[in-house]
Amino acid sequence: MRRRFLLLSPAPALFSPQRLGAQEPVTVFAAxxxxxALRELGRSWEARGNSAPRLSFAASSALARQIEQGAPADLFMSADEPWADYLAERGLLAEGTRSSPLGNALVLVAPADRARAVDLARGTDMLALLGGGRLATGDPSNVPAGRYAREALTWMGQWDRIAPRLARADNVRSALLLVERGEAPLGIVYATDAMASPGVRVIGTFPPESHTAITYPFALTRRGAGNNRARALLEFLRGPEAAGAWQRFGFSMR
Known part of the structure; x- marks a missing residue:
């Protein structure tokens, strides 16, 4: 009896592990x-024929700890240097990929319908400005915006008086929301956050000398070190094409 054999063709490349891996988006953990700004830049990156990056936003402290615990991030974008240092000291950032291309300013905001300009100088009475309310900002124990706020209030000689009156948010956008909703009469946030919200108005800008310079370190993680797509995205985000978008959203280029 003649036997018949069925010849099996190789599996289509579409289903190979290599092909699937090539389509996996770059995961970005960002302040x-x-x-x-990063959402807009992600759309620009996708329009260039790349897979849309997977974006995760939170306080830099929360993101750094997630990476430390094994979260699959390829790129880390912090709102301060200490949390990038935290990961670098643990060998979790790719050597030679870190730079700090962006800067920001620290501002005092109030609900837009009751905003009145103030002078943020040494000795300014912040309690008088607050009235009976609380001052919204990131938690100074771990959120970069809160750390900058504590430095600025200390420089003003107001920290000890204001600390018990803080509304400590888990990230700067949460602090902004408290002011937008009128749940806090004042908030300390970044200038870029204030620009993004029609519900608040900047009533004062803290002098640069009142706090550590606000910088944003970008770096590949150890996981993303060998990922050429992650490396290309990093170069795009700190390159000349992205600079216009960052500046349009209020960031300064360094």
Missing amino acids: ASLTD
């Missing part, structure tokens, strides 16, 4: 204050 909450980068939300609007």
